[in-house]
Amino acid sequence: MQTEFKPELLTKPDFLESEKIIRKCVHCGFCLATCPTYVLLGNELDSPRGRIYLMKEMLEKDRPATPEIVTHIDRCLSCLSCMTTCPSGVNYMHLVDHGRAHIEKTYRRPFWDRGIRALLAATLPYRNRFRFALAAAILGKPFKALFRRIEALKPVAAMLELAPLRLSGRSPEEDPAVFRPAGPRRARVALLANCAQPVLAPHINEATIRLLNRLGVEVVIARGEGCCGAIVHHMGREEQGHELARRNIDAWTRELEGEGLDAIVVNVSGCGTAVKDYGFQFRMDPAYRDKAARISGLAKDISEFLIALGPIAPTRPTGLRLAYHPACSLQHGQAVRREPKALLAAAGVTVLDIPESHICCGSAGTYNILQPDIAMRLRDRKVENIRLTRPDAIATGNIGCITQIGTGTDIPILHTVELLDWATGGPLPPALEGAGLHSGPAALQAAE
Numbered sequence: 001m002q003t004e005f006k007p008e009l010l011t012k013p014d015f016l017e018s019e020k021i022i023r024k025c026v027h028c029g030f031c032l033a034t035c036p037t038y039v040l041l042g043n044e045l046d047s048p049r050g051r052i053y054l055m056k057e058m059l060e061k062d063r064p065a066t067p068e069i070v071t072h073i074d075r076c077l078s079c080l081s082c083m084t085t086c087p088s089g090v091n092y093m094h095l096v097d098h099g100r101a102h103i104e105k106t107y108r109r110p111f112w113d114r115g116i117r118a119l120l121a122a123t124l125p126y127r128n129r130f131r132f133a134l135a136a137a138i139l140g141k142p143f144k145a146l147f148r149r150i151e152a153l154k155p156v157a158a159m160l161e162l163a164p165l166r167l168s169g170r171s172p173e174e175d176p177a178v179f180r181p182a183g184p185r186r187a188r189v190a191l192l193a194n195c196a197q198p199v200l201a202p203h204i205n206e207a208t209i210r211l212l213n214r215l216g217v218e219v220v221i222a223r224g225e226g227c228c229g230a231i232v233h234h235m236g237r238e239e240q241g242h243e244l245a246r247r248n249i250d251a252w253t254r255e256l257e258g259e260g261l262d263a264i265v266v267n268v269s270g271c272g273t274a275v276k277d278y279g280f281q282f283r284m285d286p287a288y289r290d291k292a293a294r295i296s297g298l299a300k301d302i303s304e305f306l307i308a309l310g311p312i313a314p315t316r317p318t319g320l321r322l323a324y325h326p327a328c329s330l331q332h333g334q335a336v337r338r339e340p341k342a343l344l345a346a347a348g349v350t351v352l353d354i355p356e357s358h359i360c361c362g363s364a365g366t367y368n369i370l371q372p373d374i375a376m377r378l379r380d381r382k383v384e385n386i387r388l389t390r391p392d393a394i395a396t397g398n399i400g401c402i403t404q405i406g407t408g409t410d411i412p413i414l415h416t417v418e419l420l421d422w423a424t425g426g427p428l429p430p431a432l433e434g435a436g437l438h439s440g441p442a443a444l445q446a447a448e
C-alpha cells in the first residue's frame with residue numbers, strides 16, 4: 001500500500017514501524033475470508049485490509065481518531081487470524097497496537113464507554129481487585145437482563161454474564177514460592193501466575209505445577225510478577241501495559257541472575273503472546289531493551305515447553321473424545337499449533353478437530369465485554385461447530401476461551417494441562433466431575 005507519511009513522523013519509531021507494515025500490504029484481500037468480523041458483518045471496513053486503510057489515513061497525517069475509525073478498530077478482535085493468512089507478512093498486531101494507542105491519546109470516548117474501560121483497566125490486571133469485583137458481579141448477576149436493555153450498559157450485562165456462579169477459594173499456588181520436584185531436577189522454570197486465571201480457575205496453575213514437578217521440573221512463581229499487561233495494552237493503554245510488563249521483566253531477571261531459569265512458562269496463551277512481544281515493546285527503551293529481549297526469548301507456552309521436555313507417559317486411560325479449541329493467541333499469535341494436540345494424543349485422548357477452528361470464539365481479552373453482540377455471535381458459532389464433533393469435553397489453552405465458550409454450552413471445558421495432569425496421575429479435573437459424558441464413561445470410571 002502506498003503511504004504518504006509526513007517526513008517528521010518517520011523520525012518516531014512507532015510511526016516508522018507502522019509505515020513499514022502498511023507498505024507491505026499488497027491489497028490482495030486473502031485475509032478477508034479468515035477475518036471473523038468480515039465473515040459476520042461483510043463490511044470491508046471490518047476487514048483487516050479495511051482497517052489497515054483506516055489506520056493509514058489516521059497515522060500518516062497524525063490525525064486524531066474519528067468515530068468511524070474507532071468503531072471499526074474497536075470491532076477488531078486482535079485475533080491475528082489475518083497474520084496467519086497474509087502472504088506478504090503484514091504484522092497487523094504491531095500496527096493495530098499502535099492504532100489503538102493513537103486512539104487512546106487522541107479520541108474522547110462517550111461517558112459510559114470511558115467509565116467501563118477505566119473500570120476494566122483498574123480491576124482486571126490486579127488479582128485482589130479482580131477477586132473483589134468478581135464477588136460484586138456474582139451478587140449483581142440477577143440484574144443482568146436489566147442492563148442488557150440499555151445499549152450503553154450492555155458491557156455491564158456481559159460482565160455479569162461472564163462472572164462465575166461461585167468464587168473459587170484462594171489458592172496457595174498464586175503466591176511467590178518455589179515448587180520442587182520429588183526426584184532429580186531436570187529443569188527450572190518461572191511460571192507466570194497471571195492476574196485473572198488464578199481467581200477464575202486456580203486449579204489450572206495447580207495442575208500445571210503438579211504436572212511440571214512430576215516431570216522433574218522445578219517451578220518458581222517469582223516475587224513481584226503479575227499481569228503480563230496484555231489486557232490494558234490491547235485497550236491502547238500503552239503506559240499501563242509497559243508498567244505491568246516492567247514488573248515481570250524485573251521479577252524474572254532477578255530469578256535469571258539468581259538460581260537461573262531454563263524457560264518462562266505461560267499457560268494462558270493470550271499472556272504468552274504478550275510476553276513474547278516484550279522485546280519489541282521495549283526496543284526503544286535503553287534500560288529495558290536487552291532485559292526484555294532476553295525474557296521474550298525464554299517465554300514458552302506450556303505446550304511448547306512440555307513437547308521439548310520429551311514424551312509424556314499416561315498412567316491411566318482417559319477414554320475421552322476431546323474437541324481441541326486452538327486459542328487464536330496460540331495458533332495465530334504464537335504459531336503454536338501442533339504441540340497441544342500431540343500432547344493430548346500422547347495422553348491417550350482422541351483429539352477432534354473443530355470445523356472453522358481458525359475463527360475466534362469471541363473472547364479476545366475484554367472484547368466479550370466491550371463488544372458483547374459480536375462476541376456472542378462468535379461464541380454461538382463456535383459452540384455449534386464444537387457440537388458437530390460430538391465431544392465428551394473441550395480442551396484449550398486459554399482461560400479467556402474457557403470462560404467465553406463455557407457460557408454457551410454444557411459440554412465440559414478444561415485447560416489442556418488439566419487433562420495431562422490427570423492422565424499422568426493428578427486428580428480428576430473439576431470440569432469433568434459429575435460430567436454427563438457422551439462416550440467413554442466406562443473408561444473414565446475404570447480410571448477412577
Ligand code: SF4
Nearest residue numbers: 035076077079080082
Ligand atoms: S485481528 Fe482478527 S478481527 Fe482483527 S482484522 Fe485481523 S482477522 Fe480481523
Ligand code: SF4
Nearest residue numbers: 025026028029031086
Ligand atoms: S492478506 Fe496481507 S497483503 Fe493481502 S490485503 Fe490482507 S493484509 Fe494486505
